[in-house]
Amino acid sequence: AQSVTQLGSHVSVSEGALVLLRCNYSSSVPPYLFWYVQYPNQGLQLLLKYTSAATLVKGINGFEAEFKKSETSFHLTKPSAHMSDAAEYFCAVSDAGSTLGRLYFGRGTQLTVWP
Amino acid sequence: NAGVTQTPKFQVLKTGQSMTLQCAQDMNHEYMSWYRQDPGMGLRLIHYSVGAGITDQGEVPNGYNVSRSTTEDFPLRLLSAAPSQTSVYFCASSSDRVWGANVLTFGAGSRLTVL
Numbered sequence: 711a712q713s714v715t716q717l718g719s720h721v722s723v724s725e726g727a728l729v730l731l732r733c734n735y736s737s738s739v740p741p742y743l744f745w746y747v748q749y750p751n752q753g754l755q756l757l758l759k760y761t762s763a764a765t766l767v768k769g770i771n772g773f774e775a776e777f778k779k780s781e782t783s784f785h786l787t788k789p790s791a792h793m794s795d796a797a798e799y800f801c802a803v804s805d806a807g808s809t810l811g812r813l814y815f816g817r818g819t820q821l822t823v824w825p
Numbered sequence: 826n827a828g829v830t831q832t833p834k835f836q837v838l839k840t841g842q843s844m845t846l847q848c849a850q851d852m853n854h855e856y857m858s859w860y861r862q863d864p865g866m867g868l869r870l871i872h873y874s875v876g877a878g879i880t881d882q883g884e885v886p887n888g889y890n891v892s893r894s895t896t897e898d899f900p901l902r903l904l905s906a907a908p909s910q911t912s913v914y915f916c917a918s919s920s921d922r923v924w925g926a927n928v929l930t931f932g933a934g935s936r937l938t939v940l
Contacts, residue, residue, distance in 0.1 A: 746929075751933075752933060752934075753915055753917075753931030753932050754868075754915070754929070755931070759928060800867060812858075812870060812873060812883065813870070813929065814870075815867040817865055817866060817867040818865075
């Protein structure tokens with residue numbers, strides 16, 4: 711079965727600082743991996759996804775993530791945080807070998823950006 | 826605007842009451858799903874459907890029923906509400922034909938409180 715672990719339920723950074731949100735996955739087959747963002751009182755929006763092409767994936771709003779098979783990780787980064795990045799971020803995994811396409815989400819990381 | 830529409834946005838029920846959360850999408854998506862979001866738990870899959878007439882259980886299906894009579898609609902039914910079903914519910918759909926790489930479009934959510 712697939713699972714995702716997000717290390718740190720809360721991360722705080724200053725505006726302009728590096729953002730690093732950690733995600734480790736467990737999958738018995740090559741996975742598809744996703745990062746979603748949720749702004750207050752809204753649904754989730756896709757930031758980026760990895761589907762076995764380039765290991766470094768660029769997403770919207772300056773975010774990127776690197777797939778590291780040896781570390782079973784898919785950490786999300788942004789070089790310089792902006793106040794508008796404050797939100798909750800979810801890592802998710804899907805079984806690439808499945809015909810069902812179900813997504814399994816991590817518990818989320820709340821990002822706070824200080825001025 | 827095209828997208829996933831959920832109704833109602835807010836609902837308060839008494840224990841034992843029944844209700845239906847509505848979900849409609851106008852993007853001709855084949856795949857639709859229901860998640861519940863609870864603090865510190867991330868999103869957990871309740872039920873999903875890969876097309877009209879086809880539904881299956883997710884991680885936490887107990888206490889919920891679904892049906893898919895049309896491509897557009899995927900209602901979630903609570904037959905006898907319990908306080909443990911207090912949560913925020915999200916409907917999501919996808920047209921991605923690459924199974925396992927589903928990029929989900931989420932509704933804005935329905936906040937349910939069961940007293």
